[in-house]
Amino acid sequence: MIALDTIRVVLDGRRALNDIRLRIPPGERVALIGPSGAGKTTLLRVLGATLRPSAGQVSVLGTDPWALSPAALRALRARIGKMHQSPPLPPRQRVVTAVLAGRLGQWPLWRSLASLAYPLDIDGARAVLAPLGLDERLFDRCGQLSGGQLQRVALARVLYQQPALMLADEPVSALDPALARSVTLSLNDTARARGVTLVASLHAVDLALDHFSRVIGLRDGRIAFDLPAAEVDPVRIDALYAGAGDAAARDDEPVAVTTRLTRCA
C-alpha cells in the first residue's frame, strides 16, 4: 500500500507539491497526467523514496522511508523499479548485462561484480526479454537497438528486478505513437500479470485513458482529479491543460518548513 497524507514539497521557495493525499492499493495501475511543471516527476520521486517531502506523511510499500536506517532505505529502494524517458543504458553494454543490472541492488557485491564481468543468469535475462520480443538480441550491444527496443530493455531490467512497485516517468515520450502505445501496453500487461503496482507519468492523455485503470490529473502541484479512467471526460482534460504555462504555483507565503531534499541516483 502507498499512502501520502497532506504532502508538501517546497523546492527553491516554490511549492512543487501541495496538500497531496493519495492511497494506492497493491496492484493498481495509475497514470499521472498534467501540464509541464504540474509536479508529476516530483510526485514520482516522493513515491520512489528519493525525495523527502517538506511536510506530510509518506508510506511506501507499507513503510515510512524517512524513518528507516540507511540500509533499510536501500532495501526499500531495491523493491522499487524505475523507468525514465531515456533509459540510462551505455551503448557498449550488452543487452543481457543491462537486464541483469536490475538486481545489482539486491545481490552481494561479489555477485554484482562477477555479473558485470560475465552474465551469471542468462536464462533469467532471456525469460524477461522473450515476452517483449527481444530474446534474440540478448548479446547485442545496447547501441545497436532502436529507441523502442531500448525502452523495452529498460522494462525487462525493471521486471528482472522483481519490484513490488514500478514507477515510470514519461517512459514513452521519446517514442513514435505506435511504439509508445506498444511499450505502454507491455508495461501494463506485465504489471497486471505480476500484480505489481504501477504509477506512470504520461504526456499522451489517450494512452493514460486507454491503458490505466485510474488517472490522476495534477496541476500546479495539486491533485485536480483522481478518477477511474472511464470517468475522465474531455471537459476535465481541457480544464486540466487550459492556459497551462506557469511552471508551478508561486509560493508567496513565507516557507515555514525547511526544504529537506534527499537526492539519490
Ligand SMILES: Nc1ncnc2c1ncn2[C@@H]1O[C@H](COP(=O)(O)OP(=O)(O)OP(=O)(O)O)[C@@H](O)[C@H]1O
Ligand atoms: N530541482 C528542482 N529545483 C527547483 N525547482 C524544481 C526542481 N525540480 C522541479 N522543480 C519545480 O517543481 C515544479 C514541478 O516540477 P516537475 O518536474 O515535478 O513537473 P512535471 O509535471 O514532471 O513537469 P514535466 O511534464 O515538464 O516533466 C516545477 O515548477 C519545477 O520547476
